[in-house]
Amino acid sequence: MEKEIAYYKKLAREDLILLLIEQRGLKLDYDYQHFRFVVAKIDALIEKYERLIELRKDIQEAYFAADEYIKELNLxxxxxxxxxxxxxxxxxxxxxFELNQLRDIKSDIEGAIALIESGDAMKMLEDYEAKQTGEDFR
Incomplete structure (x- = not known):
C-alpha cells in the first residue's frame, strides 16, 4: 500500500510540475505580448513628440519669416x-525630458522582453517559486 501511495505521490508531483511549467509559459507569453504592445505604443508616442518638436520649430520659422516680410512692407x-x-x-x-523618460521606460520594457526571449525570465520564475515554497518544481 505504501508503494502505491508513493507511486501516486510521484505522479501527482510530476503532474504539478507539468502544470507549473505550463502556467509559467502562459504567464511569460502573456507578458511578452503585452510588453511588445506597450513598446509599440511608446514608439508611436515618441514619434508624435518628435513631430511636435519639428512642427513647433517650423511654426516659429514661419512666424519670423512673416515678421520679416511685414517689416519689408514697412508695417x-x-x-x-x-x-x-x-x-x-x-x-x-x-x-x-518627457521623451527621455519614455525612452527609459521603453528600454526597461525591452530588457524584460530580452529576459523572456533568452529564457532567463523562466529561470527567475523557477528560482522565485523555489524560494517561496522551499521546493524545486522544475
Whole structure:
C-alpha cells in the first residue's frame, strides 16, 4: 500500500510540475505580448513628440519669416523674438525630458522582453517559486 501511495505521490508531483511549467509559459507569453504592445505604443508616442518638436520649430520659422516680410512692407508689428525663443526653448526642454523618460521606460520594457526571449525570465520564475515554497518544481 505504501508503494502505491508513493507511486501516486510521484505522479501527482510530476503532474504539478507539468502544470507549473505550463502556467509559467502562459504567464511569460502573456507578458511578452503585452510588453511588445506597450513598446509599440511608446514608439508611436515618441514619434508624435518628435513631430511636435519639428512642427513647433517650423511654426516659429514661419512666424519670423512673416515678421520679416511685414517689416519689408514697412508695417509695424510687435514681435519679441527673445520671448519666442525662451518659450520654444522651455517647451523643447520639457518635451525632451518627457521623451527621455519614455525612452527609459521603453528600454526597461525591452530588457524584460530580452529576459523572456533568452529564457532567463523562466529561470527567475523557477528560482522565485523555489524560494517561496522551499521546493524545486522544475
Amino acid at each position: 509695424e508689428i510687435e514681435c519679441d523674438a527673445n520671448r519666442w525663443e525662451r518659450i520654444r526653448s522651455a517647451e523643447k526642454s520639457e518635451w525632451e
